[in-house]
Amino acid sequence: WCVPIGTxxxxxxxxxxxxxxxxxxxxxxxTIGDGGSxxxxxxxxxxxxGAMNLPLVAVIVNNGWAISVPRTAQTGAKTLAQKGIAAGLECLQVDGNDLIAMRAAxxxxxKRARHGxxxxxxxxxxxxxxDHTTADDARRYRSEQEVKDAWEREPLRRMKAYLKSLNAWTDDEEAALKEQCIKYVDAEVNAYLETRAQPIEAMFDYTYADLPADLAAQRNEALDWEKRA
Incomplete structure (x- = not known):
């Protein structure tokens, strides 16, 4: 992923x-979203x-919504996968909520890419x-029922039900896993909170091997400001 969409x-x-x-x-x-495609x-x-026969796999995460723009308004293509046809790439549409199907794809x-x-x-x-981000309120552009229906296809729920049907997973194992995860997250959060604050020059010292002149000047200004503060 990269913040500028598509780069x-x-x-x-x-x-x-x-x-x-x-x-x-x-x-x-x-990976890229449906809007980014x-x-x-x-x-x-x-x-x-396609032109250079490169080992590249592009996964389009089709969420149905590119922020507030629905898939139907995003493109006239019948599928997003077929956008690779013109480039000469093999294309495949998969149920993205099926973890096993995604793994197989x-x-x-x-394997195709590794073998040339x-x-x-x-x-x-x-x-x-x-919501798309913390600044988004998806209730403004999609219905509550649509989201409710989508929860029925949520991938972790589906995988859990599948594993339980095979007697390969139990509620006790899930409770133990959740407890383990809670302890791990708490430990990592506490480790972060206990990390000492970095000096102001740290933002300059780990960006370039040789700091450009303009940033070197900014670094000096920041140090002078810190001394006066």
Whole structure:
């Protein structure tokens, strides 16, 4: 992922090209949302992956909503997976709420790419159950019933039900796992809270091997400000 929407796909294509040049049996994987798949960066990454037969796997997380824009208004394509066809990539649409199906799709894509058969686009059809961000209120643009129905397809619930049907998971095991996770999270949070505050110059010292002149000047200004504070 990358904050500027879609640029991570170009980064992944560049990494895939490096793997190919170095003859490394590695694959670059990028993920992007349904809205992000409309960006030029995404299509450019697919194009170069197809033209140069790169080991790139692009996973489109189709949430149904790109913030407040529904999938139906986002693109006229019948599927998002088929956006890779023009680039010459293999395309596959998968139930993104089925963890086993997603694992199988990724295994297939990775094996193809590692053996020199080129990249692949996987569309994971799923749903964003929460708000897009803390600044978003999804109740403004989608119905309560739609979200309620989506919870019935939530992947962890489905996996839990499947494992219990095989007698491979119990409520006692789940309770023990949750307790273990709570202790782990608490320990990590406390470790963070106990971390000492970093000096103001730390924001400059770990960014560049050789600090550019303008940032060196800012660093000096920050140190002077700190001394006067």
């Amino acid at each position: 991570q796909c170009l980064h992944a294509a560049g990494a895939a090209l490096a793997f190919k040049i170095r003859k490394e049996p590695r694959v670059a994987v990028c 409309s960006k030029a960066d995404f299509n450019s990454a697919l194009n170069v992956a 990724m295994d297939h894509a990775l 058969h080129g990249g692949m686009v996987i569309e994971a059809v799923t749903y964003r159950l929460s």
